[in-house]
Amino acid sequence: MARRHTQPTQAPHTRRRGAAMKVGRAGSAPPFLVMDVIAAANARAASLPPGAPGIIRMEVGQPGTGAPRGAAEAAIRALQAGAPMGYTEAFGLPSLRARIARHYQDRYGTTVDPARIAVTVGASGAFPLAFLAAFDPGDRVAMAAPFYPPYANILTALGMTPVLLPCDATTRFQPTIAMLERMDPRPQGLIVASPCNPAxxxxxxxxxxxxxxxxxxNGVRLVSDEIYHGLTWGTVAESTAAGFSDSAVVVNSFSKYWSMxxxxVGWLLLPEDLVRPVECLAQNMFISAPHIAQVAAEAAMDCTDELEANKAAYARSRAALLEGLPRAGFTNIAAADGAFYLWCDVGHLTNDSAEFCARMLDQAGIAATTGLDFDRDRGSRFLRFSYCGTEGDMAVAPGRLAAWLRP
Incomplete structure (x- = not known):
């Protein structure tokens, strides 16, 4: 009788072990904690019983308004025309780049060659392009602390070294020439943001x-984050670094003022020496920003009346919170010249802002972001409120917080 050949079998609960696989160093970049807060707030909202008060979303810098009507209509027309929405040039649609260049002339009186403008996949896509083109692994890049977390996290993932300059209300949470002069050795780069996130x-x-x-x-590459331009309150005027330096890199985005x-969709305004390096990187990493989004973004730049109405709503929300939060117990708030954030020192209420924010979400139904996202050393005594949500929610928030803190 012929012998049957059977496949060897494994025990029911055993598994072949392969060689240990490497995890790249970039995979150890710190998390962007606000994204975890978003997930927790979503889960909390989903668990609420019918009729319960909803979660007030103050954790994320995302306008509660959608894209302006003119932008949406331009996208609809483009889709209905049936034209293929394929790749654009790596630096974006020429018409959008020309419109952005005109924006610099109209707003700042600064003449910009459209060839120096790179349309990107949001500001988030702009930063790695700029960092890779301007810096090498091991380079030191300075920034004020508190800071927007992806600055440091992206630099770290790329093998560069973020150097934090501790700032507080005495410097309006911004770096100074004196701080830079004290740095030895000089950094290869400096990131500034005006208005800044979170303060x-x-x-x-x-x-x-x-x-x-x-x-x-001093041979230090300046990267100027200007994504909150258009959202300023008070007496400090907006200015672009491109008006003061031919070597600066400027980052902007359609996400904030334009509510998209x-x-x-974002953009870089590049110095001449970085144009081709960034273009080559963009070709390989992203190909192009979404075609249809670029069409909408170009149209959005002419929707001033609607966008200014959005801004007026933010201003009313800001005023309501600056009046109501101190009565609720949040008495130490950074000067809020722009953007749509309030940076609150809560050291008199807690020494663990992460735990405090978790209880605020669970017990008061308000989502906010721990200061640890923005300042690893001092953030345990700070939190950030965003006020770009609905105006009605922002009006209700101080009373809800007061009832929670002083039941």
């Missing part, structure tokens, strides 16, 4: 000019 403070034009000129004179977060 909402701004650099006066003369201060931004001084920093830009210091960086240019999910459309994922």
């Amino acid at each position: 909402g403070t701004m650099l006066a034009p003369e201060d931004l000019a001084a920093i830009a000129r210091w960086c240019h004179a 977060t999910g459309w994922r």
Whole structure:
């Protein structure tokens, strides 16, 4: 009788072990904690019984308004026309780049060659392009602390070294020339944001000019985050680093003033020496920003009346919170010159802002972001409120917080 050949069998609960696989160093980049807060707030909202008060979303910098009507209509027309929405040039649609260049002339009086503008997949896609083109692994890049977390996290993932400059209300949470002069050795780069996230403070034009000129004179590449331009309150004027330095990199986005977060369109205004390096990187990493989103973004730039109405609503929400939060117990708030955030020192209420924010979500139904996302050393005594949600929610929030803190 012929012998049957059977496959060897394994015990029911055993598994072959392969060689241990490497996990890349970039995979150890710190998390962006606000994204975890979003997930927790979503889960909390889903668990609420019918009729219960909803969650007030103050954790994320996402406008509660959608894209302006003119932008949506332009996208609809483009889709109905049936034209293929394929790749654009790596730096984006020429018409959009020309429109962005005109924006610099109209808003700042700064003449910009459209060839220096790179349309990107949001500001989030702009930062790695800029960092890879401007810096090498091991380079040191300075920034104020508190700071927008992906600055440091992206740099770390790329093998660069973020250098934090501790700032507080005495410097309006912004870096100073004196801080830069004390750095030994000099960093290869400096990131500034005006208005900044999370504090909402701004650099006066003369201060931004001084920093830009210091960086240019000292061989320090300046990266200026200007994504909250258009959302300023008070007396400090907006100015662009491109007006003060030919070597600065400027980052902007359609996500904030133009209310187009999910459309994922931003841009870089590049110095001449980085144009081709960034273009090559963009070709390989992203190909192009979404075609249809670029069409909508170009149209959005002419929707001023609607966008200014959105801004007026933010201003009313800001005023309501600045009046109501101190009565609720949040008495130490950074000067909020721009953006749509309030950076609150809660050291008199807690020394663990992460736990405090978790209880606030669970017990008061308000989502906010722990300061640890923005300042790893001092953030346990801070939290950030965002006020770009619905105006009705922002009006209700102080009373709900007061009832929670003083039952």
